[in-house]
Amino acid sequence: MWETAVMVTLATLCAVTIILYVFGHVYRLRSRRVISTASMQGKTVIITGASAGIGKATAFDLAQRKARLILACRNLKKASYVAAEIQSSTGNSAVEVRQLDTSSLASVRAFASRILAEEHRIDVLVLNAGIGGKNVKTLTSEGLETTMATNHFGHFLLTNLLLGLLKESAPSRIVVTASMAHTLLTSFNLKELNFENAKYWSLQAYAQSKLCNILFARYLAHLLKDTGVIVNSLCPGLVATEIFEKGEGFAVKLYGLLAPYCGKTCEQGAQTIIQLAVAEETQNITGEFFENCLVSDGATNLAIDDGLAKKVWEASELIVELDPTEQHY
Numbered sequence: 001m002w003e004t005a006v007m008v009t010l011a012t013l014c015a016v017t018i019i020l021y022v023f024g025h026v027y028r029l030r031s032r033r034v035i036s037t038a039s040m041q042g043k044t045v046i047i048t049g050a051s052a053g054i055g056k057a058t059a060f061d062l063a064q065r066k067a068r069l070i071l072a073c074r075n076l077k078k079a080s081y082v083a084a085e086i087q088s089s090t091g092n093s094a095v096e097v098r099q100l101d102t103s104s105l106a107s108v109r110a111f112a113s114r115i116l117a118e119e120h121r122i123d124v125l126v127l128n129a130g131i132g133g134k135n136v137k138t139l140t141s142e143g144l145e146t147t148m149a150t151n152h153f154g155h156f157l158l159t160n161l162l163l164g165l166l167k168e169s170a171p172s173r174i175v176v177t178a179s180m181a182h183t184l185l186t187s188f189n190l191k192e193l194n195f196e197n198a199k200y201w202s203l204q205a206y207a208q209s210k211l212c213n214i215l216f217a218r219y220l221a222h223l224l225k226d227t228g229v230i231v232n233s234l235c236p237g238l239v240a241t242e243i244f245e246k247g248e249g250f251a252v253k254l255y256g257l258l259a260p261y262c263g264k265t266c267e268q269g270a271q272t273i274i275q276l277a278v279a280e281e282t283q284n285i286t287g288e289f290f291e292n293c294l295v296s297d298g299a300t301n302l303a304i305d306d307g308l309a310k311k312v313w314e315a316s317e318l319i320v321e322l323d324p325t326e327q328h329y
Contacts, residue, residue: 031237031268032293036279040067044122044169045277046115046162048072048102048155049129051079053241054177057270058126058277063090065278070119072100072111072129102129102154103140105320112161121169122162124277127155128177130209133202137195144319145195147202151209156216157320163229163328170228171283174220175276178213178233178289183300185211190311194319211303212312214289219309221287223329230283232276234290235298239269 045062049055050071059069063086073079079097086095098114101107115122130151138146144153159166159174166172184207192198193212195205217233224231240263263269275293276282282290289299302308317327 030292031264032271033268034061034271034274034279034293036275036281038065038278038280040065040123040278042068043124044068044070044119045124045126046070046072046122047126047128048100048158049177050126051075051082053266054236054239054270054273055126055128056082057266058128058273059095060086060090060267061270061274062124062277063087063092063095066092066094067124068094069096070115071095071097073097074099074101074129100129100158102158103131103144103146103150105142105144105149105154105157108154108158109161112158115162116165119165122166122172123169124173124175125159125162125166126175126177126273126277127159127213128175128273129155130177133204133206135202137200137205143194145200145205147205148194148209148212151206152212152216153316153320155213156316157322159216159220160322160326160328166229167224167227167328172229173277173283174217174229174231175273176213176217176231176233177273178217178235179206179210180235180237180291180298181207182211182214182303183207183298185300185302188302188308190308190315193312193315211300212316214299214303215305215309215312216316218287218289218304218306219313220329222306222309224286230286232282232286232288232290234272234276235296236264236269236272237292238263239266240264241266241269 040062045067047055047059050059051073063069071079071083076099083095083097087093098111100111133147140146140149214233217231221231272290272293288295290296291298
């Protein structure tokens with residue numbers, strides 16, 4: 001009897017493994033690639049979260065296009081290794097590392113202050129740093145829920161602080177890494193952006209941060225209409241990256257287990273970021289949500305609600321304590 005149970009279990013595991021591999025193979029085959037050969041010579045690009053995953057893959061591609069890169073990362077040692085690897089592999093020596101922890105508003109302000117003091121232009125700002133939801137609600141030293149701080153509030157503040165320089169550098173682009181995980185939300189409580197009183201769930205925190213990414217990009221594009229600054233958000237797809245390895249919570253861990261079998265490679269996952277950063281065909285498209293290098297129709301009604309986007313923007317301004325002198329829109 002037990003022999004039969006073992007055989008059935010093994011057969012089931014084999015079948016599931018085969019299905020996952022087949023799905024992954026087809027999924028990867030359907031992954032679009034950037035066809036633009038545009039050079040980025042003479043352009044300065046800032047990439048947050050560039051020390052691993054799709055941020056690192058994006059940095060490699062843009063370095064090959066001769067861009068001057070600023071890798072904005074929390075772990076300086078790790079980022080320095082990546083910078084050296086990029087320089088060695090591409091022959092592009094214009095790769096710098098600056099410390100930035102997007103979960104810390106103080107770190108964001110320090111990073112932005114240095115950029116504004118030392119840089120004369122920013123051609124592309126890639127907001128890519130992120131974490132999966134924490135298993136248990138945790139707060140930063142500034143009292144912000146860690147997932148929202150890292151994925152949304154930090155990038156929101158950073159963009160506002162650098163917006164003046166981005167406008168002066170126009171035509172310029174802002175690329176925001178979001179996720180189809182936002183579709184997990186069927187409702188949204190604007191009063192609980194920071195989960196003060198709401199019940200906390202790791203996947204909900206992640207999904208909410210990604211919804212905020214889309215709404216933020218959408219409203220910013222509206223504010224920057226006719227300024228020459230293009231803003232879009234994107235979903236890179238299911239990609240096997242460190243965000244799953246370091247993530248917490250059952251759902252995030254499950255994604256982490258499945259991603260190597262049925263997800264994209266980091267290089268494939270970076271293609272939509274690269275498309276929005278360099279391609280000629282996206283240079284005049286703004287305020288959209290992209291997937292697989294194309295404008296996506298997968299954004300939920302919440303994500304395309306312009307009224308909600310405005311409210312999230314205003315609430316975020318209050319939470320990060322954006323000073324009127326820091327408003328450049």
